Amino acid sequence: MDAKQLYEMLKKVQEPKGYYFNKDMEMTMPLLESLLINKERLGYMACPCRLANGEYEADKDIVCPCTYREDDVKEYGACYCALYVSKEYNEDSGEKEVVPERRPPENILF
Amino acid sequence: MANFISTLFKKLIFKEPDEAVRSDKQTSSKPFDMEAFQMNDIKVYALSTCIHCRNAKKYLDECGVKYECIHVDELSGDERKQVVDEIKNHNPAVSFPTIIIKDKVVVGYHKDKIDKALED
Secondary structure, eight states: OOHHHHHHHHHHHHGGGTOEEOSOHHHHHHHHHHHHHHHHHHSSOBOTTSOOOSSHHHHGGGBSSOTTHHHHHHHHSBOTTSSEEOHHHHHOOSOOOOOOOOSOGGGSOO | OHHHHHHHHHHHHSOOOOHHHHHHHHHOOOOSOGGGOOGGGEEEEEOTTOHHHHHHHHHHHHHTOOOEEEEGGGOOHHHHHHHHHHHHHHOTTOOSOEEEETTEEEESOOHHHHHHHHHO
16 A cells, blocks of 8 residues: 555545544655554554554554544644644644644653 | 864765855854754754654754754664663653754754754
8 A cells, every 4th residue: 555545545534533634745645654664664553753662552542543633633733743634724824833742751661 | 183084074974065055054044053063963863754853854954954863763672772761861751853952952843943942
């Protein structure tokens, strides 16, 4: 599967739930490519913007779409990576806020 | 002698800005002196898959400063543990990018904070 196919596949599932891909394709396509890299490396699509532990059970919260997406899109209009955004976020052409990390640091196992 | 070797090494490794870039620098709106930064002054802890890290590095490139980049997701074992501990000292959330500019820490891709840290 390539990033374009992943885009089409996920779009069908996520848009009806109110989650849209960032219209900035210079963000979205590299992020989808990174998800495919993580799938290849780890066996699951861990969030490309977070340090995965490398074990599914320990990374369940950051398997895309992560468990933090809902709150982040509600509060900031975008998930941590800004891959998934709200409809309003895509319509607003203004400067975008950086979404702070919501994952508790203790979830990183070291 | 050591300084000479170090300078020679840097010249060999890093492309010298061409004349066009030099003259552009003189009229640049950037309020900092990019030549005041050495390679070991700026460290970027990043993930190879992270778009914010990629954008931050691109921005530092546009600023014309040199930096060292560590892709933490590509490390393993003790090396990874050691680097994560290092990041924790600067940024307890261990989020990316974590950018160290001399003694300043910028967490996330914030152009304004990067500019500020480069100015100081």
